Structures are given as structure tokens and as C-alpha cells.
Amino acid sequence: MKILVVGAGATGGWFGGLPADAGLDVTFLVRPGRAAVLRERGLRITGLGTDLTVTPRLVTAGELTGPYGLVLFSVKSTAIGQAIEDVSPAIGPTTAIVPLLNGMAHIGELNARFGERAVLGGVAMIVTTLNDHGDIVRLAPMANLTIGEQGGGPSARVDEIHALLSGAGVEVHTSDDITAEMWHKWVFITAVGALTCLMRGTVGDVTAVPGGAGLGPAILAEAAAVAAASGNPVPKEKIAFAEELLTRAGSPFASSMYRDVVEGRPTEVEHLFGDLLTRARALSVATPLLDLATMHLRVHQHRTAGD
Structure with missing residues (x-):
């Protein structure tokens, strides 16, 4: 082949x-x-x-x-x-x-x-x-x-x-059921991307400050709610795995989108975040943290386009 x-x-x-x-x-x-x-x-x-x-x-x-x-x-x-x-x-x-x-x-x-x-x-x-x-x-x-x-x-x-x-x-x-698998990864990617880009730090950086350990799971819950409303709920064991990754003390883990932001490169904000929020609105799912992260990334996108 x-x-x-x-x-x-x-x-x-x-x-x-x-x-x-x-x-x-x-x-x-x-x-x-x-x-x-x-x-x-x-x-x-x-x-x-x-x-x-x-x-x-x-x-x-x-x-x-x-x-x-x-x-x-x-x-x-x-x-x-x-x-x-x-x-x-x-x-x-x-x-x-x-x-x-x-x-x-x-x-x-x-x-x-x-x-x-x-x-x-x-x-x-x-x-x-x-x-x-x-x-x-x-x-x-x-x-x-x-x-x-x-x-x-x-x-x-x-x-x-x-x-x-x-x-x-x-x-x-x-x-x-590859569609569900794709949704499940999408949930994780947007959660870690929103967390590290919004906070401008790794998972370990975020968890090191008061209240930081609760932010990742809160963002994850919003993304998972969109997936569930779409008919592709994330299994409990995958949620637990993602929560552990998003709250691990001292972790150097961050999304590739975070690296793009730090290095001043454009991101895939519309493909990953804009599309998810469009679906969330259509499904009447509230996503205030993801909305904030998306605005943050859109500002970055606007600035890099100007540069």
C-alpha cells in the first residue's frame, strides 16, 4: 500500500x-x-x-x-x-x-x-x-x-x-466508535489548552498557587458537558485520568498551544475553541471559563496577526 x-x-x-x-x-x-x-x-x-x-x-x-x-x-x-x-x-x-x-x-x-x-x-x-x-x-x-x-x-x-x-x-x-474517541480527546485538549494558556504556565505552575488545583477540573467539566450534550459523554475513568494530569503538583506538562502562545506564534483557537463554543451555544451549555480562555487566545491571535 x-x-x-x-x-x-x-x-x-x-x-x-x-x-x-x-x-x-x-x-x-x-x-x-x-x-x-x-x-x-x-x-x-x-x-x-x-x-x-x-x-x-x-x-x-x-x-x-x-x-x-x-x-x-x-x-x-x-x-x-x-x-x-x-x-x-x-x-x-x-x-x-x-x-x-x-x-x-x-x-x-x-x-x-x-x-x-x-x-x-x-x-x-x-x-x-x-x-x-x-x-x-x-x-x-x-x-x-x-x-x-x-x-x-x-x-x-x-x-x-x-x-x-x-x-x-x-x-x-x-x-x-471513533467519533466518541475524537470528542474525548477534544475535551482533554481544550481543557489543558485553556488551563495553561489562560494561566500562562505549566500544570505545576498553576497547582502551586492557592486555588490553582481547582481550575483544571472546572474547565474540564465545562468541556465534558459539551461532549455529553452532543451525545458523546466522556467515561468516568477518562475524566479521572484527565483530572489527575491537570492537578499533578510540580508537573511540567503544558499544551502545544501554550508553547505557541509563549513563543508568539498563531494558534488553532478557532478550530479547537471557537468550534467547541459554537456547539456549546447550540446545545445550551454554559462555558464561562472556556469563553474567557477563548477570548484570551483570540486577543493573542489578533496581536500575532498584526505582528
Whole structure:
């Protein structure tokens, strides 16, 4: 099966780099700037005992010919529209598209262009970043992918993709209700993003001050209420796990959005927060803390756009 990875950043580079290193037929669709870095240094993955360098097969927009069997779609939400146009030549009648984005809005955009049948649901659980050299740095042990059909239930193609990627060293799980899995991650991502961006600190920084330990669970409860009202309640054990992460004393944990804010970069505020609040209003769910965090991030977005 020919695999195309759209984007070779911290997430796409990891989930495409391992199969490429294992000898699978993997190509990365990247922008010219990223292509130049990868041609000079290779695709490098480091951190937590991982030390891997791959010489990647690269294409840029306009160079795609013929369909691929599997497309891993891993770009920032702000680049979805252009990425959909760029990848179109690679989508054939049997292509399976697995998006690795957070949130839910991208599913509608991919469905509208390629049809619901082509698009699987995907949840990437990974903590990585790009360093100043453009190398992928693994920051936490967790690195896995969950996939499933949008409509739920078992699927032969999901099983085929699972076997293919698992055999190449990627930790892959399958789900009969991937939509719920995506909602559950969305709840967690917005909770940790709101907490660390609003407070401008790590989880440990927040919990170190009076009243700080209660803020994370309060934000989490708002996001979970939106998920429940949408028909995708977060199981109690996942809530308990998230609460523990959001209240762990001394924890250096923070969201990638927090790193974007601290370093003055644009964020995915509308894709992750704006869309969630739109759904909350439609479902009559009150989210005062998430509203405040969203305004904070929108101000940051406005300022960075001006810069």
C-alpha cells in the first residue's frame, strides 16, 4: 500500500517516519521550506531513547501523480483548505484518508471534498515538537494512533491499515466508535489548552498557587458537558485520568498551544475553541471559563496577526 503523509511536522513526521524507516512505501507532501530542511538533514526523530534518521521521499504541491492507498492528513488547522487542494490528485476511489488533527471541524471539510466514505476518524496521542533544527523531539512516552470508520462498527480496511502500521512499529488501536474517541480527546485538549494558556504556565505552575488545583477540573467539566450534550459523554475513568494530569503538583506538562502562545506564534483557537463554543451555544451549555480562555487566545491571535 502506498502511503502519503500530508505534512512532516511533529505529528506527521513521527507517524510517517516509523513506517518509512521500516521500509514501507511512504511519501511526504510538504511545503518547499520544509522540503529543503528534510533534504539537508533527513527526517530526524530524537528524545526519550529514540534516535532515528530517515531519508524521506518528498513531493511538493503540484508534483503528485496517481492515487495512494492511505493518506495520513497531518497539518495545522489553519492550513486545511490549502492542504485539501494540494492532496486532491492523490485521492482515488479506494483511498483511505486518516486525519491526525484535533477537534472535529476538519472532518466536515474532508467529507465535503472527498466524500464520507473516503474519510476515517483518527486520534493521535503524542507529545512531540520541532526543535530549532527542524528535528522531531519526543517529549513523553505516549505515542499511539486510534482509527475507525466514521459510521462505527468493524471494518476490513481499518484492520488492514492497523496491520500495516503496527508491523512498521507504530502503536495503533482500532475503535468501533471513533467519533466518541475524537470528542474525548477534544475535551482533554481544550481543557489543558485553556488551563495553561489562560494561566500562562505549566500544570505545576498553576497547582502551586492557592486555588490553582481547582481550575483544571472546572474547565474540564465545562468541556465534558459539551461532549455529553452532543451525545458523546466522556467515561468516568477518562475524566479521572484527565483530572489527575491537570492537578499533578510540580508537573511540567503544558499544551502545544501554550508553547505557541509563549513563543508568539498563531494558534488553532478557532478550530479547537471557537468550534467547541459554537456547539456549546447550540446545545445550551454554559462555558464561562472556556469563553474567557477563548477570548484570551483570540486577543493573542489578533496581536500575532498584526505582528
